[in-house]
Amino acid sequence: MTLTETAFQKCISPSCGAVFEVDDVLVTCRQCGDLLDVVYDWNRSQPPDSLRQFERDWRNRTDPLCFSGVWRFHSLLPFALREQVVTIGEGQTLLQPADSVGNYVGLNADRLFLQYEGLNPSGSFKDNGMSAAFTHARMIGARRAACASTGNTSASLAMYCAVTRRMQAIIFVGSGKISYGKLAQALDYGALTVQISGDFDDAMARVQEVSKKLGIYLVNSVNPFRLEGQKTIMFRVLEALRWEIPDWIIVPGGNLGNSSAFGKAFAELHALGLIDRIPRLAVINAAGANTLHELYEVRGVRWGAGKETDEAIDSYYQQLDDEQRKASTIASAIEINRPVNLRKCLRALDVCNGVVRQVTDQAILDAKAQVGAGGIGCEPASAASVAGARQLREEGLISQNDRVVCILTGHLLKDPNATIAYHTTDQQEFNRVLGNRGVQSAAFANRAVAVANDPDAIIKAIQLYS
Secondary structure (H helix, E strand, O other): OOHHHHEEEEEOOOOOOOEEEOOOOOOOOOOOOOOEEEEEOHHHHOOOOOHHHHHHHHHOOOOHHHHOOOHHHHHHOOOOOHHHOOOOOOOOOEEEEOHHHHHHHOOOOOOEEEEEHHHOOOOEOHHHHHHHHHHHHHHHOOOEEEEEOOOHHHHHHHHHHHHHOOOEEEEEEEOOOOOHHHHHHHHHOOOEEEEEOOOHHHHHHHHHHHHHHHOOEEOOOOOHHHHHHHOHHHHHHHHHOOOOOOOEEEEEOOOOHHHHHHHHHHHHHHHOOOOOOOOEEEEEEEOOEOHHHHHHHHOOOOOOOOHHHHHHHHHHHHHHHHOOOOOOOOOHHHOOOOOOOHHHHHHHHHHOOOEEEEEOHHHHHHHHHHHHHOOOOEOHHHHHHHHHHHHHHHHOOOOOOOOEEEEEOEEHHHOHHHHHHHHOOOHHHHHHHOHHHOOOOOOOOOOOOOOOOOHHHHHHHHHHHO
16 A cells, blocks of 8 residues: 555635645645645555553553554554654653532533643643654655744754754744744754744744755644644543543644644544544634634634635734734744634634634733642743633633633643743832733732741741732
């Protein structure tokens, strides 16, 4: 059996639908310029009869593919042969019940779960997709790989290049638009880092142009193979819930790769008869980077509207240009005005009967503090999912007994400056880091207690604050 008999790439545009070989190196359709899917001939690829079959693979931990939280589900992303797979043990993540956070959101006990992707080797969800993209890059013999990044993609790309010794990593970042926690990873792992004048959207435009001219393999989530790896986050969620479907999946919305991948995962599982219903999807924008919310909830843009959708998107982007409006949020991982997977996300919202909300930086940091107090530290962008869940609960769209899964996309130490500023006693530092983002208070701050260098004073402070 050859690879082209089991998988191919297909344009997502209903009016185009052009098909390309799986080993073609593309990020958009050659005919119409729209995004591409990786599509499978399930009659040839032999998908599982039941999701419970994956429990057998979980027990076979000495097999590198079974150890991987991505490639354990190889039969649901069979674009590569087993011997072509690139894995470094990604996807060893957990779904954590979180009653204290659930209480903050307004849910009953045992109804809120946090899917913590910060346990991946590079500290974020990106490793799920990077493993799949690197596998495809290996298939086609790539020697260099590039990305634009607000931080997590660059860290993951640099790590895979360093560990596998297969490719050189080239990273495009905007000026001042990457946290030191993430930039440190890219530099330490030996990536060539190119800092350009501009923001993420500028870096994304340049990396696509340069990669095309120089024949560099692009690993941003416009790459359809990236999203195949990110589908597996949902497979692991279902696995942790013993294959029961939650009522809601809530995810931060930046470049919209995760939401797009999740929609594709559930559409495929449902079409294969492996699940009998699809959960609702909520995508949460930061208010300072709210393109999806503006288009979907305010301007009524929907999947399947054809030319009307394209015109609405183009009109909004022109407005951003005319007003010279740049994305601005403390949640740097989702600080994106022009999400490359916008159209795929519109499709996912259609598949999952989804909604979109925007939350302030204040709400994000308050939610982040609640997540941290529950024992799982996350970066600011991750907490957008919890802030969004709370907002949806206040609206009554989520009921107090719904089973809700919030995706935490990255580790606390990805962006420690925001955490320290929130909890600090130094008002000047608070204002410097957070004040220009509209954050006025730190209602859940855990402030350090300053005491004299004296045992009695220390004991008194402990007794006072314990």
